[in-house]
Amino acid sequence: MDNVSLQLTGKKFDEFAKRGGLIDQINNKYPDFGGYSQVFKLRNRIVHNGDIDFTESQARTCFDFTIAILGVAKAINNEIYRRFFSPEVR
Numbered sequence: 523m524d525n526v527s528l529q530l531t532g533k534k535f536d537e538f539a540k541r542g543g544l545i546d547q548i549n550n551k552y553p554d555f556g557g558y559s560q561v562f563k564l565r566n567r568i569v570h571n572g573d574i575d576f577t578e579s580q581a582r583t584c585f586d587f588t589i590a591i592l593g594v595a596k597a598i599n600n601e602i603y604r605r606f607f608s609p610e611v612r
Contacts, residue, residue: 523535523591524536527598530598531598531601535594538598539594539597544594544597545593545594547590548587551586560584560587561584564580564584
């Protein structure tokens, strides 16, 4: 995520996300979760080990973080779109 964000915005993922407060709400709700790296660790447990024995609370936390990450990805996409396709650029 950091490499993609750096290439597209010039900022690391967390830096970009914090800029607009895009991920602060979820970090405040789950301060000990570990952010997007934890989502990918859980994903790897599911995909590579077939581990699907999670509590409802763990699943909800992961889901909420994933939705927040997708929100940041959307914001990155919107910034790129504005940068290259806004009427001011043409």
